[in-house]
Amino acid sequence: MFDFLTVIVSALLGILSGLGVGGGSLLIVWLTLVQGAAYSDAKFINLLFFLPPALISSIANLIRKKLPIKSILPAALAGSLSAIAFSLLSGGWDVGILRKLFGGLLLYTAFREIRYKKQAAK
Amino acid sequence: MNSRTRFMVTGLAAGIVTGILGSGGGIILVPLLASFCKEDEDRIFPCSLSIMLPICLCSLMIQKRQVSVSFLEALPYLLGGLIGGILSVIAAKRVSPVWLHRLFGCILLWSGFKCLIS
Numbered sequence: 380m381f382d383f384l385t386v387i388v389s390a391l392l393g394i395l396s397g398l399g400v401g402g403g404s405l406l407i408v409w410l411t412l413v414q415g416a417a418y419s420d421a422k423f424i425n426l427l428f429f430l431p432p433a434l435i436s437s438i439a440n441l442i443r444k445k446l447p448i449k450s451i452l453p454a455a456l457a458g459s460l461s462a463i464a465f466s467l468l469s470g471g472w473d474v475g476i477l478r479k480l481f482g483g484l485l486l487y488t489a490f491r492e493i494r495y496k497k498q499a500a501k
Numbered sequence: 502m503n504s505r506t507r508f509m510v511t512g513l514a515a516g517i518v519t520g521i522l523g524s525g526g527g528i529i530l531v532p533l534l535a536s537f538c539k540e541d542e543d544r545i546f547p548c549s550l551s552i553m554l555p556i557c558l559c560s561l562m563i564q565k566r567q568v569s570v571s572f573l574e575a576l577p578y579l580l581g582g583l584i585g586g587i588l589s590v591i592a593a594k595r596v597s598p599v600w601l602h603r604l605f606g607c608i609l610l611w612s613g614f615k616c617l618i619s
Contacts, residue, residue: 382577383577385577385578385581386577386580386581386584387581388581389577389578389579389580389581389582389584389585390581390582390584390585390588391581391585392581392582392585393581393582393583393584393585393586393588393589394585394588394589394592395585395589395604395608396582396585396586396589397550397585397586397588397589397590397592397593398546398589398592398593398596398601398604399527399531399545399546399547399549399550399601399605400546400601400604400605400608401527401528401605401608401609401612402585402608403524403527404524404525404528404608404611404612404615405608405611406578407524408615419523419564419567419568420568420569420570422523422524422564422568423523423561423564423565423567423568423570423575424570424574424575424578425523425524426523426524426557426560426561426564427561427575427578427579428575428578428579428581428582429553429557429582430554430557430558430561430579430582431579431582431583431585431586432582432583432585432586432589433550433551433553433554433557433586434554434586435583435586435587435589435590436547436550436586436589436590436593437547437550437551437554439590439593440547440550440551445543445544445547446544446547446548446551447540447544447548449505450504450505450508450538450540450548451508451548451551451552453505453508453509453512454508454509454511454512454515454548454552455512455551455552455554455555455556456509456512456555457509457510457512457513457516458512458513458515458516458519458526458552458553458555458556459512459516459555459556459558459559460516460559461512461513461516461517461520462515462516462517462519462520462526462556462557462559462560462563463516463520463559463560463562463563464516464520465516465517465519465520465521466519466520466521466559466560466563466564467520467563468520469520469521472521477521477522478522478616479616479617481518481522481525481616482612482613482614482615482616482617483613483617484613485525485528485609485610485612485613485616486609486610486613486614486617488528488531488532488606488609488613489606489607489609489610489613490606490610491532491606492531492532492602492603492605492606492609493603493606493607493610494606495599495602495603495606496599
């Protein structure tokens with residue numbers, strides 16, 4: 380049966396993803412805790428789910444001239460290559476400790492972001 | 502270090518995190534684009550999304566071999582993501598960058614606690 384609740388939840392999280400504020404991490408929680416999906420399947424669906432909002436927002440931002448293409452291209456290329464390399468390398472790794480270290484970094488960044496103030500005009 | 506190298510290092514970090522953890526690349530990108538690349542605040546979130554798009558695509562191609570999810574199972578999420586993506590374009594015109602950072606901070610807080618206790 381087509382799950383309309385899933386579509387609604389995905390649409391709400393898609394708004395966050397399209398704004399670039401990380402709806403994917405919440406989708407993983409929905410998938411694993413509510414839908415009972417395996418973590419590897421949840422990661423895969425999360426990556427797939429991210430593509431439509433990211434593509435639509437990127438096209439809109441390109442039209443609005445908010446994307447410095449010359450800067451983005453090297454970052455995207457370096458990121459894609461490292462993502463392929465580390466996806467292959469980390470297949471059998473125990474990522475438990477890395478995930479906890481990453482959690483600490485997230486909390487530090489969270490407090491910085493919550494206290495974020497408008498930048499002075501350049 | 503010139504601007505191009507800074508962007509390369511930033512993309513590299515996002516790719517490593519996404520490759521290992523399967524998510525979280527965008528979470529690394531936003532603060533690095535702001536403090537390391539000194540990108541304008543109204544371009545940080547758009548840049549982060551566009552850098553993450555090919556990174557996710559590459560990670561997806563590798564992980565496809567390790568999971569058993571069919572296209573039909575993923576379809577409601579893709580449809581929801583499509584609707585949310587369209588709505589986000591409308592929302593982006595109305596939300597200030599400062600509030601995006603604060604909303605992002607709240608989601609990071611939740612994600613950070615989740616990583617620590619998982």
